[in-house]
Amino acid sequence: MVELKDAPEKKLEDLIGELDRPDIVIVEGYKNDNHPKIEIINNPLQPSTFMFTKLSNVVALICDTRIVEYSQLQFKKNEIKKIVQFILNYK
Numbered sequence: 001m002v003e004l005k006d007a008p009e010k011k012l013e014d015l016i017g018e019l020d021r022p023d024i025v026i027v028e029g030y031k032n033d034n035h036p037k038i039e040i041i042n043n044p045l046q047p048s049t050f051m052f053t054k055l056s057n058v059v060a061l062i063c064d065t066r067i068v069e070y071s072q073l074q075f076k077k078n079e080i081k082k083i084v085q086f087i088l089n090y091k
Contacts, residue, residue: 024087031055036090038062038083060086 012030019025031037031051039051041063052058052070060073062083067074075083 026087038087040077041065041067059090 012027012033012035016022016025027035032055034057036057036059037051037055038060039058039062041050041061043049044063044065044067047053047069050067050069052061052067058070058072060075060083061067061070062075062077064076064078073086075086
Protein backbone atom coordinates (compact mmCIF):
# COMPACT_ATOMS: atom_id res chain seq x y z
CA MET A 1 0.00 0.00 0.00
CA VAL A 2 1.26 3.46 -0.86
CA GLU A 3 0.08 6.67 0.76
CA LEU A 4 -0.85 9.21 -1.89
CA LYS A 5 -0.53 12.38 0.23
CA ASP A 6 -1.53 15.11 -2.23
CA ALA A 7 -1.29 13.00 -5.39
CA PRO A 8 -4.54 12.11 -7.17
CA GLU A 9 -5.83 8.57 -6.70
CA LYS A 10 -5.04 6.26 -9.61
CA LYS A 11 -7.92 4.91 -11.67
CA LEU A 12 -8.80 1.29 -10.99
CA GLU A 13 -8.22 0.22 -14.60
CA ASP A 14 -4.73 1.77 -14.44
CA LEU A 15 -3.91 -0.16 -11.26
CA ILE A 16 -5.21 -3.41 -12.75
CA GLY A 17 -3.16 -2.72 -15.88
CA GLU A 18 -0.02 -2.73 -13.73
CA LEU A 19 -0.68 -6.33 -12.64
CA ASP A 20 0.88 -9.24 -14.50
CA ARG A 21 -2.14 -11.10 -15.97
CA PRO A 22 -4.01 -11.86 -12.73
CA ASP A 23 -6.65 -14.59 -12.64
CA ILE A 24 -8.74 -12.61 -10.17
CA VAL A 25 -8.67 -9.14 -8.63
CA ILE A 26 -10.56 -8.29 -5.44
CA VAL A 27 -10.87 -4.57 -4.76
CA GLU A 28 -11.88 -2.59 -1.69
CA GLY A 29 -13.15 0.86 -2.55
CA TYR A 30 -13.80 2.30 -6.01
CA LYS A 31 -17.51 1.80 -5.35
CA ASN A 32 -18.53 4.27 -8.05
CA ASP A 33 -16.50 2.53 -10.78
CA ASN A 34 -18.32 0.28 -13.24
CA HIS A 35 -17.18 -3.17 -12.12
CA PRO A 36 -19.21 -6.00 -10.55
CA LYS A 37 -19.56 -5.63 -6.79
CA ILE A 38 -20.42 -7.75 -3.79
CA GLU A 39 -21.85 -5.49 -1.11
CA ILE A 40 -21.24 -6.35 2.53
CA ILE A 41 -24.02 -5.02 4.75
CA ASN A 42 -23.08 -4.80 8.41
CA ASN A 43 -26.15 -2.93 9.61
CA PRO A 44 -29.36 -4.01 7.83
CA LEU A 45 -31.33 -1.51 9.92
CA GLN A 46 -29.79 1.40 7.98
CA PRO A 47 -31.16 1.00 4.44
CA SER A 48 -30.01 4.51 3.53
CA THR A 49 -26.45 3.13 3.50
CA PHE A 50 -27.22 0.30 1.06
CA MET A 51 -25.28 0.69 -2.19
CA PHE A 52 -27.36 -1.80 -4.22
CA THR A 53 -30.24 0.68 -4.27
CA LYS A 54 -28.00 3.26 -5.97
CA LEU A 55 -25.80 1.05 -8.17
CA SER A 56 -26.80 -1.38 -10.91
CA ASN A 57 -23.65 -3.51 -10.73
CA VAL A 58 -24.06 -5.13 -7.29
CA VAL A 59 -24.11 -8.84 -8.14
CA ALA A 60 -24.53 -10.24 -4.62
CA LEU A 61 -24.94 -9.25 -0.98
CA ILE A 62 -23.26 -10.51 2.16
CA CYS A 63 -25.40 -9.95 5.24
CA ASP A 64 -26.50 -12.12 8.14
CA THR A 65 -30.06 -10.84 7.74
CA ARG A 66 -32.01 -11.39 4.52
CA ILE A 67 -32.56 -8.10 2.67
CA VAL A 68 -36.02 -8.45 1.10
CA GLU A 69 -35.51 -5.45 -1.19
CA TYR A 70 -32.68 -7.30 -2.97
CA SER A 71 -33.80 -10.08 -5.31
CA GLN A 72 -30.39 -11.43 -6.37
CA LEU A 73 -27.96 -13.74 -4.61
CA GLN A 74 -27.37 -13.24 -0.88
CA PHE A 75 -24.85 -14.89 1.44
CA LYS A 76 -24.43 -14.94 5.18
CA LYS A 77 -21.01 -13.80 6.43
CA ASN A 78 -20.06 -17.30 7.57
CA GLU A 79 -20.74 -18.87 4.14
CA ILE A 80 -17.11 -18.45 3.13
CA LYS A 81 -16.91 -21.46 0.80
CA LYS A 82 -20.08 -20.41 -1.06
CA ILE A 83 -18.80 -16.84 -1.43
CA VAL A 84 -15.45 -18.05 -2.74
CA GLN A 85 -17.14 -20.40 -5.23
CA PHE A 86 -19.39 -17.57 -6.42
CA ILE A 87 -16.39 -15.31 -6.98
CA LEU A 88 -14.37 -17.99 -8.76
CA ASN A 89 -17.29 -18.97 -11.01
CA TYR A 90 -18.50 -15.42 -11.77
CA LYS A 91 -18.63 -14.88 -15.55
